[in-house]
Amino acid sequence: MKLLRHGAAGAERPGLLAADGTVRDLSGVVADIDAAFIADPARLDALKAVDPLSLPVVEGEVRLAPPFTGIGKIVGVGLNYHDHARECGLPIPEEPILFMKATTSLCGPFDAIRLPEGSEKTDWEVELGVVIGTTARKVSEADALGHVFGYCIAHDVSERAHQLEHGGQWTKGKSHDTFCPIGPWLVTADEVGDPQALDLWCAVDGEMRQNSSTGDMIFKVAEIVSYVSRFMTLEPGDLIITGTPAGVGLGLKPQVYLARGQEVRLGIARLGEQRQSVV
Incomplete structure (x- = not known):
């Protein structure tokens, strides 16, 4: 799975790259791609059960942020x-x-x-x-x-x-x-x-x-x-x-x-x- 975050600096939202090459918004599914998400295997398992093509397409010019946040070091x-x-x-x-x-x-x-x-x-x-x-x-x-x-x-x-x-x-x-x-x-x-x-x-x-x-x-x-x-x-x-x-x-x-x-x-x-x- 290719996880990402998109949006202007300070207003980033979670997303993923779908198989069709589109950026899909995940904000209705997970709060963020952060250390808490990474630490909890159940959250990733639940995300894998979601059809990426059912998620909203992020339209227009898309800024890609660092793909995860909460980096401790x-x-x-x-x-x-x-x-x-x-x-x-x-x-x-x-x-x-x-x-x-x-x-x-x-x-x-x-x-x-x-x-x-x-x-x-x-x-x-x-x-x-x-x-x-x-x-x-x-x-x-x-x-x-x-x-x-x-x-x-x-x-x-x-x-x-x-x-x-x-x-x-x-x-x-x-x-x-x-x-x-x-x-x-x-x-x-x-x-x-x-x-x-x-x-x-x-x-x-x-x-x-x-x-x-x-x-x-x-x-x-x-x-x-x-x-x-x-x-x-x-x-x-x-x-x-x-x-x-x-x-x-x-x-x-x-x-x-x-x-x-x-x-x-x-x-x-x-x-x-x-x-x-x-x-």
Whole structure:
């Protein structure tokens, strides 16, 4: 099932993508696609019993918001693709590199990316987002995927100077407003299948920059969920973004970064596509 939220910022309503490609409104069925919905399997089961084509079509221009709300925390995994480690000239990590990304960075999949004042090194990063469905605390790798509700595209926009040249940890370069577009949909785990068999890509102004597969991850999704749960409790609605493949601006020679007026498009198989203008 492809769940979503639609509407102007601050007035979003729950919805889903029907098989005919139309956006259908769910506000008469569920209050919202939020952490409470994600945490309650009965709500999803009840929703699956509804014929999507019986729901009202959302007419006209449709803004897609982040596809779920109530996100308690965003946990990032750095340097998690073999080809990305090679392009950065860095050794393969022995354990996952973790950082946090502020929830205020969240925005919709087609909302504009706003460059911070004075930014000259804002970079693109297409990533697989993992949405936690049930509380995970020190879970085994074998049980980890059972705690996953679904998956979405996450764009881990990063200001490299703030990330790498201002001391401290990476969070300050990852957390500006609009630096975490997610969606367009939250796709339930049963519909996605194997999270390590998804092609993902990113293009800037029509030029392909990233083109890889989640199969190139150094630490797979199950290992990441298990590992993170050793250090913090993961709760329903928490989002883990799992790293990006080669082709980021930081890794190009010479380095290339986003500028006002450009357009970024990115996608992951089975999870849809995003598009953002840079302002």
